[in-house]
Amino acid sequence: MQTLNTDVLIIGAGIIGASTAYFLSKQGLQVLLCDAGQSGTKASGVNFGGVRRQGRPLSQMPLAMRSHELWGQLSELIGIDGEYIRCGHLKVAFTEQDMDRLQAYNSSVASCGLDLQWLDAGQVHSRYPWLSRDIVGASLCPADGHANPRLVSPALSWAAQQSGTRLMEHCRITSSCYDGRHFQSETADQQRIQSRFVVNTAGAWAGNIAAMFGEAVPLTEIYPQMGVTEPLPSIMNVVLGVQGGGLYARQVARGNIIFGGSRAHSVTAGYARPSQQSVSMLLSRLAGLIPGIANAHVIRFWSGVEGATPDLNPCLGPSSTTPGLFHGFGYSGAGFQVGLASGEVLAQLIATGNSPIPIEDFRIDRFTADSGKL
Ligand SMILES: Cc1cc2nc3c(=O)[nH]c(=O)nc-3n(C[C@H](O)[C@H](O)[C@H](O)COP(=O)(O)OP(=O)(O)OC[C@H]3O[C@@H](n4cnc5c(N)ncnc54)[C@H](O)[C@@H]3O)c2cc1C
Structure with missing residues (x-):
């Protein structure tokens, strides 16, 4: 069995995973971005294309406002305008x-x-x-607007690759565990990947990845x-x-x-x-x-298929069980607009240990009995 070594393994190449890969590669980390299918073709490629902040809860506003700034630089980030316009x-x-x-x-x-x-x-x-x-x-x-998701999301993977990310499509992660120093992950076609960090951006399927690390999340599918x-x-x-x-x-x-x-x-x-x-x-x-x-x-x-949480906020940030594991999923039908800033947050968490914007409301363990929210 072949073993690939990398700093960061990102599981899922939708807009969240691709954005994370982009910002991590810009920081000089070695990134392997795996997708079970083709990048940007699940929720990130078939969504409505709404790029709006209006209507979001207060808890998401810092993330949405930062994303708004990044959307303003879209052409420089991904090399195309993605049909993004701010028409209101x-x-x-x-x-x-x-x-x-x-x-x-x-x-x-x-x-x-x-x-x-x-x-x-x-x-x-x-x-x-x-x-x-x-x-x-x-x-x-x-200043809210819309964009073409079929163009933007795959272009973000392309931009990540231009910055050094290695993209592996048709590469499903079937197991992943932490041995105390590294993550050991396996793909459906029998490849082994060793990494220092794992990022779970597997969209509606992210609950399966979280479960590999003993983190039960009440994630449901919406269509x-x-x-x-x-x-x-x-x-x-x-x-x-x-x-x-x-x-x-x-x-x-x-x-x-x-x-x-x-x-x-x-x-x-x-x-x-x-x-x-x-x-x-x-x-x-x-x-x-x-x-x-x-x-x-x-x-x-x-x-399309989207993962939703009971409070409609994403799980964004570090794992509650495993050091070096980070989650970015559960966007509940509204992750296209905040996708860019979410990737930036995950990259900053890995590179510096800190998030530039508040993510306390997005803790993955907020649904466990101990947190008093269930
Ligand atoms: C129809 C529809 C309309 C929407 N409209 C809007 C909108 O107007 N505005 C807005 O802001 N948001 C909207 N959303 C929500 C938005 O599209 C999502 O929140 C966002 O795209 C989620 O991105 P993601 O990267 O988490 O998920 P995805 O794009 O689903 O990517 C997850 C990826 O993980 C991969 N994967 C899963 N399991 C594995 C595994 N084991 N190994 C490797 N890869 C794996 C999948 O193949 C997939 O490509 C809409 C969603 C849908 C479905």
């Missing part, structure tokens, strides 16, 4: 109660620097005449449902979300409107596809939000 994120309310909730949220994040702007019904309808007349108010985050219309005349100059969830939409430069909101269903473990029920629910919500596209043709529906 508009969260609309259909009822007075939802408007109150939206305003309460805005107050709670007032000190974070999101620059949120409150729009009443009249302002919404004069600025966005293509939106439903039933909207009673909205909150605009002008956000996506759809895309035929190319349409350009009408949307903002990414849309609805207070209370249920629908989000964006229009790309080619004219297609990408939308999502309900849940698909799992066919086999780790794979999901749209259901008839969720498709019709989503289409009727879309027609309610943007009446002018009610008759647009939808050319594709899809879904």
Whole structure:
């Protein structure tokens, strides 16, 4: 059996693993980035592409704000623009109660620097005449935006490789343990990897890796449902979300409107596809939000698999059982925007032992009985 030696083994080459690899390689560490399939083709490659801070809990704001800075340097980081644009994120309310909730949220994040702007019904309808007349108010985050995940996530792996990372695709880690000095890991095709550090960024499958080190995490799979219309005349100059969830939409430069909101269903473990029920629910919500596209043709529906935690916050930081092991998973449907900063945090933890931003709320052991949160 061949043994590969490296400073850091990263398990999972989605946006979190690739970003970690990128920042570690920049620091001069030897990095092996393994993926069971192809890099950036699971949640990181099939997501909605929303790059928004608005709507995130206060606990995620430092991470989201740092990511926002990094997204601003995307072209320099990954060599392409990834179709990233800052067109604004508009969260609309259909009822007075939802408007109150939206305003309460805005107050709670007032000190974070999101620059949120409150729009009443009249302002919404004069600025966005293509939106439903039933909207009673909205909150605009002008510097949020969207990007093409199919371009950004694989490009991040490419950028990591340019900085020295070795990427091994179709390389599933089947076991990993710590012998007191090194990690000894094995792949499905019988390769052995010895490393000083292991980073668990295996997305919806990260619970399996954590379990190898005796860390039980209540991680469940979720399957956000996506759809895309035929190319349409350009009408949307903002990414849309609805207070209370249920629908989000964006229009790309080619004219297609990408939308999502309900849940698909799992066919086999780790794979999901749209259901008839969720498709019709989503289409009727879309027609309610943007009446002018009610008759647009939808050319594709899809879904993806994402790991979710009970409090919808990720597990980001050191292991609670094993020195040298770090986790970055459980983003609960919202890890694309914070992916860049998450990788930077993991790289800093390995290189310096400290995180540049607070991650206490993301401890992996917060769900254990001892922490009092279960
Ligand atoms: C449909 C959908 C829409 C979404 N929309 C948004 C959005 O608009 N905005 C937003 O911010 N977030 C969104 N998200 C969430 C976001 O996509 C994820 O949080 C993020 O991509 C997670 O990245 P990851 O690297 O942790 O996971 P993944 O991209 O799933 O990567 C994990 C990788 O680990 C690999 N792996 C697993 N097990 C092993 C193993 N044993 N050995 C080696 N490799 C392994 C997998 O093959 C996979 O490539 C959405 C998610 C989905 C599914």
